[in-house]
Amino acid sequence: MFFQAVTLFPEMFAALTEHGVSGRALRQGLWRFDTVNPRQFADNRLGYIDDRPFGGGPGMIMMAAPLQAAIGFARSRCQGDSRVVYLSPQGAPLTHRRVAALAQQPNLILLCGRYEGVDERVLQTHVDEEISIGDFVVSGGELPAMMLMDAVLRLLPDVLGDSRSAEQDSFADGLLDCPHYTRPAEFDGMPVPEVLMSGNHAKIAEWRLEQSLRRTLSRRPELLDGRMFSPQEARLLERIRKEQAN
Numbered sequence: 001m002f003f004q005a006v007t008l009f010p011e012m013f014a015a016l017t018e019h020g021v022s023g024r025a026l027r028q029g030l031w032r033f034d035t036v037n038p039r040q041f042a043d044n045r046l047g048y049i050d051d052r053p054f055g056g057g058p059g060m061i062m063m064a065a066p067l068q069a070a071i072g073f074a075r076s077r078c079q080g081d082s083r084v085v086y087l088s089p090q091g092a093p094l095t096h097r098r099v100a101a102l103a104q105q106p107n108l109i110l111l112c113g114r115y116e117g118v119d120e121r122v123l124q125t126h127v128d129e130e131i132s133i134g135d136f137v138v139s140g141g142e143l144p145a146m147m148l149m150d151a152v153l154r155l156l157p158d159v160l161g162d163s164r165s166a167e168q169d170s171f172a173d174g175l176l177d178c179p180h181y182t183r184p185a186e187f188d189g190m191p192v193p194e195v196l197m198s199g200n201h202a203k204i205a206e207w208r209l210e211q212s213l214r215r216t217l218s219r220r221p222e223l224l225d226g227r228m229f230s231p232q233e234a235r236l237l238e239r240i241r242k243e244q245a246n
């Protein structure tokens, strides 16, 4: 996987390239990263890459030409297909399903907007997909881009190592995660659920699945809409619903 970010703030991406699982995977060569700064494609001496909005209004808009050139340069560095993703509040919601689809791409180019946004004509001609990480606004597309990258990287083989498999991530099975505990066995007078100390792996797995179903039902019931259930899940849901009915 070759990620490129078209960004005015390349140093921000150190958060992923210098730290944690993503940083280690980069050093191991499990993925590649580079940035393109639109400022180097400004066609004037002063490096202007933004200008006032037609129609008036506050702030500045990123100009089309430098972005088009930066995207073209990024694409020229890709072997095979490349996909340009624009992070914006107007994008399609990022879900596990969409992350899994992106993880199949060999080359992803992430366009990070600043100022008040980007000239629409770049989006129409050079952006393949517009994605939002949530219904809120942040100052630039870099943090959303890094969240997308991290979510994709966790799905790449070997990035998480054999200790953790991504399918255990909640959302991978379409459910919220179960509660987790570690030592001490009693903290602040609170014990750990007995079943987790039992060593009975089938019962532990069933307890964890039941807890995930309970949490999903109470916190995000809409996630269960349209989801198929295994016989075990259906049985557990039945028991939970009965319990809540009385």
Ligand SMILES: NC(=O)c1ccc(NCc2ccccc2N2CCOCC2)nc1
Pocket: 087, 088, 089, 112, 113, 114, 115, 116, 117, 118, 131, 132, 133, 134, 135, 136, 137, 138, 139, 140, 141, 144
């Ligand atoms: N939900 C998201 O994925 C998300 C993504 C980006 C983003 N901001 C960058 C941005 C990108 C595109 C358009 C406007 C803007 N903004 C620039 C700064 O001013 C506000 C508008 N915010 C939230």
